Amino acid sequence: MSPELRAKIIAVCNTKIAQxxxxxxxxxxAFFANKNDNPELLMxxxxxxxxxxxxxxxxxxxxxxxxVTL
Structure with missing residues:
Protein backbone atom coordinates (compact mmCIF):
# COMPACT_ATOMS: atom_id res chain seq x y z
CA MET A 1 0.00 0.00 0.00
CA SER A 2 1.32 3.41 -0.92
CA PRO A 3 2.14 5.88 1.86
CA GLU A 4 -0.37 8.32 0.31
CA LEU A 5 -3.25 5.84 0.56
CA ARG A 6 -2.25 4.67 4.04
CA ALA A 7 -2.20 8.27 5.33
CA LYS A 8 -5.54 9.03 3.68
CA ILE A 9 -7.21 5.94 5.18
CA ILE A 10 -5.91 6.67 8.67
CA ALA A 11 -6.98 10.33 8.49
CA VAL A 12 -10.49 9.48 7.26
CA CYS A 13 -10.93 6.73 9.85
CA ASN A 14 -9.78 9.04 12.65
CA THR A 15 -12.21 11.74 11.52
CA LYS A 16 -15.16 9.37 11.19
CA ILE A 17 -14.46 7.74 14.56
CA ALA A 18 -14.17 11.17 16.23
CA GLN A 19 -17.45 12.31 14.65
CA ALA A 30 -15.22 7.21 1.91
CA PHE A 31 -11.58 7.95 1.06
CA PHE A 32 -12.46 9.78 -2.17
CA ALA A 33 -14.48 12.75 -3.36
CA ASN A 34 -17.64 12.12 -5.35
CA LYS A 35 -15.71 12.68 -8.55
CA ASN A 36 -12.94 10.39 -9.65
CA ASP A 37 -9.97 12.74 -9.51
CA ASN A 38 -7.36 10.07 -8.74
CA PRO A 39 -8.28 6.79 -10.50
CA GLU A 40 -4.98 5.08 -9.68
CA LEU A 41 -5.41 5.64 -5.94
CA LEU A 42 -9.07 4.59 -6.13
CA MET A 43 -8.09 1.33 -7.84
CA VAL A 68 -3.51 -0.43 7.72
CA THR A 69 -1.51 0.25 10.87
CA LEU A 70 -0.40 -3.36 11.47
Whole structure:
Protein backbone atom coordinates (compact mmCIF):
# COMPACT_ATOMS: atom_id res chain seq x y z
CA MET A 1 0.00 0.00 0.00
CA SER A 2 1.32 3.41 -0.92
CA PRO A 3 2.14 5.88 1.86
CA GLU A 4 -0.37 8.32 0.31
CA LEU A 5 -3.25 5.84 0.56
CA ARG A 6 -2.25 4.67 4.04
CA ALA A 7 -2.20 8.27 5.33
CA LYS A 8 -5.54 9.03 3.68
CA ILE A 9 -7.21 5.94 5.18
CA ILE A 10 -5.91 6.67 8.67
CA ALA A 11 -6.98 10.33 8.49
CA VAL A 12 -10.49 9.48 7.26
CA CYS A 13 -10.93 6.73 9.85
CA ASN A 14 -9.78 9.04 12.65
CA THR A 15 -12.21 11.74 11.52
CA LYS A 16 -15.16 9.37 11.19
CA ILE A 17 -14.46 7.74 14.56
CA ALA A 18 -14.17 11.17 16.23
CA GLN A 19 -17.45 12.31 14.65
CA UNK A 20 -19.58 9.20 15.03
CA UNK A 21 -17.88 6.87 17.50
CA UNK A 22 -16.09 3.53 17.45
CA UNK A 23 -18.90 1.67 15.65
CA UNK A 24 -19.03 3.88 12.55
CA UNK A 25 -18.94 1.97 9.29
CA UNK A 26 -17.54 3.07 5.96
CA UNK A 27 -16.75 1.81 2.48
CA UNK A 28 -13.59 2.40 0.49
CA UNK A 29 -15.44 5.18 -1.34
CA ALA A 30 -15.22 7.21 1.91
CA PHE A 31 -11.58 7.95 1.06
CA PHE A 32 -12.46 9.78 -2.17
CA ALA A 33 -14.48 12.75 -3.36
CA ASN A 34 -17.64 12.12 -5.35
CA LYS A 35 -15.71 12.68 -8.55
CA ASN A 36 -12.94 10.39 -9.65
CA ASP A 37 -9.97 12.74 -9.51
CA ASN A 38 -7.36 10.07 -8.74
CA PRO A 39 -8.28 6.79 -10.50
CA GLU A 40 -4.98 5.08 -9.68
CA LEU A 41 -5.41 5.64 -5.94
CA LEU A 42 -9.07 4.59 -6.13
CA MET A 43 -8.09 1.33 -7.84
CA UNK A 44 -5.37 0.73 -5.26
CA UNK A 45 -7.93 1.17 -2.47
CA UNK A 46 -10.47 -1.06 -4.23
CA UNK A 47 -7.89 -3.79 -4.81
CA UNK A 48 -6.72 -3.66 -1.19
CA UNK A 49 -10.31 -3.67 0.12
CA UNK A 50 -11.90 -6.22 -2.22
CA UNK A 51 -9.16 -8.53 -3.48
CA UNK A 52 -6.54 -8.47 -0.75
CA UNK A 53 -8.77 -8.49 2.34
CA UNK A 54 -12.15 -9.57 0.85
CA UNK A 55 -13.96 -7.05 3.02
CA UNK A 56 -17.69 -6.39 2.92
CA UNK A 57 -18.96 -3.21 1.30
CA UNK A 58 -19.23 -1.53 4.72
CA UNK A 59 -16.76 -2.22 7.51
CA UNK A 60 -16.04 -0.59 10.86
CA UNK A 61 -13.61 2.31 10.57
CA UNK A 62 -11.66 0.98 13.54
CA UNK A 63 -11.14 -2.38 11.79
CA UNK A 64 -9.88 -0.66 8.65
CA UNK A 65 -7.55 1.59 10.63
CA UNK A 66 -6.20 -1.44 12.50
CA UNK A 67 -5.55 -3.27 9.20
CA VAL A 68 -3.51 -0.43 7.72
CA THR A 69 -1.51 0.25 10.87
CA LEU A 70 -0.40 -3.36 11.47
Missing amino acids: KGENVGLSFY EAATWWIKTHQLDHFEKAKKIKDL
